[in-house]
Amino acid sequence: xxxxxxxxxxxxxxxxxxxxxxxxxxxxxxxxxxxxxxxxxxxxxxxxxxxxxxxxxxxxxxxxxxxxxxxxxxxxxxxxxxxxxxxxxxxxxxxxxxxxxxxxxxxxxxxxxxxxxxxxxxxxxxxxxxxxxxxxxxxxxxxxxxxxxxxxxxxxxxxxxxxxxxxxxxxxxxxxxxxxxxxxxxxxxxxxxxxxxxxxxxxxxxxxxxxxxxxxxxxx
Numbered sequence: 001x002x003x004x005x006x007x008x009x010x011x012x013x014x015x016x017x018x019x020x021x022x023x024x025x026x027x028x029x030x031x032x033x034x035x036x037x038x039x040x041x042x043x044x045x046x047x048x049x050x051x052x053x054x055x056x057x058x059x060x061x062x063x064x065x066x067x068x069x070x071x072x073x074x075x076x077x078x079x080x081x082x083x084x085x086x087x088x089x090x091x092x093x094x095x096x097x098x099x100x101x102x103x104x105x106x107x108x109x110x111x112x113x114x115x116x117x118x119x120x121x122x123x124x125x126x127x128x129x130x131x132x133x134x135x136x137x138x139x140x141x142x143x144x145x146x147x148x149x150x151x152x153x154x155x156x157x158x159x160x161x162x163x164x165x166x167x168x169x170x171x172x173x174x175x176x177x178x179x180x181x182x183x184x185x186x187x188x189x190x191x192x193x194x195x196x197x198x199x200x201x202x203x204x205x206x207x208x209x210x211x212x213x214x215x216x217x218x219x220x
Contacts, residue, residue: 003218004181005157006106008148009129010166011118014186015093015109015208016125020083025049028075037068049076050112050141073114073135080117087121092208094126099212103219106130108151110164110174112141131155142166143173143199148180163218165211167191173199181218184211 012018029049033039033056043055053072057065100107108131111118115134122129131154133147140146145159152159164175167186175183176199185201186208196204205211 002103002220003161004105004163004215005161006108006130006152006155006163007100007215008108008110008151008162008164008175008180010142010168010171011109011111011121011127012113013167014165014171015090015097015127016121017088017090018080018084018121019086020080022049022079025076025079026052028079029053029072032072032075036071037064050135076135077114077117080113084117084121087125089125090208092212096208096212096215097128100215100219101128105215105219106155106157108133108155110142110147110151111135112170142168143170143177145174145178148174148178152178163215167195169196169199172196172201182214184214186211 009015026049029052030044033052034044037056037060039056043052046052057069060068097107107129109118109122109129110133112135115136118132118134122132131151133151135141138146138150148159148164152162159179160181162180163182163184164171164180165184166172172183172185182202185196185204187195187204187206203214
């Protein structure tokens with residue numbers, strides 16, 4: 001009996017390799033947050049650009065938030081666009097998606113990237129998904145479970161009948177919080193051994209083929 005109805009994938013670093021300069025992105029976000037929107041040191045100490053933006057917006061008067069949101073998110077999208085100009089295929093990605101479709105398993109891509117960037121990557125890299133949940137689609141982002149819950153709602157599946165696959169702790173933490181049946185962490189050869197921190201995946205694999213072997217056992 002089949003144990004899952006859908007697989008939820010992270011995009012960047014899981015299904016496709018991009019070259020976004022995240023430290024440079026964070027520096028520019030922090031500079032604008034500090035110099036234009038007067039974000040304090042507590043906010044600027046965040047390692048995550050999205051955390052910096054959300055906390056900066058929360059500290060602003062409501063009438064200033066929309067303009068600031070557009071301004072700061074434009075920084076993210078500009079860095080994403082440059083870093084995604086020459087994406088590289090991750091071995092096994094398209095084969096894995098085709099295999100899932102052949103078994104009538106639904107597929108969602110859940111990413112913190114902008115919609116325009118995510119759709120472009122999926123199209124150029126032949127990554128067919130039933131649903132793509134991008135940054136603009138939710139009020140929160142991984143590691144919060146909301147993006148995964150939105151994907152499940154669009155797919156009309158229960159999170160307990162899904163698998164989350166990703167290469168970062170935020171992917172795994174989101175999968176656990178959403179109540180996915182299992183989570184699979186992709187730990188590439190160059191990754192540190194503590195890649196996933198406290199967010200312990202059900203399985204850690206070295207390739208998408210290894211992930212596919214686990215999924216095959218759950219879809220028979």
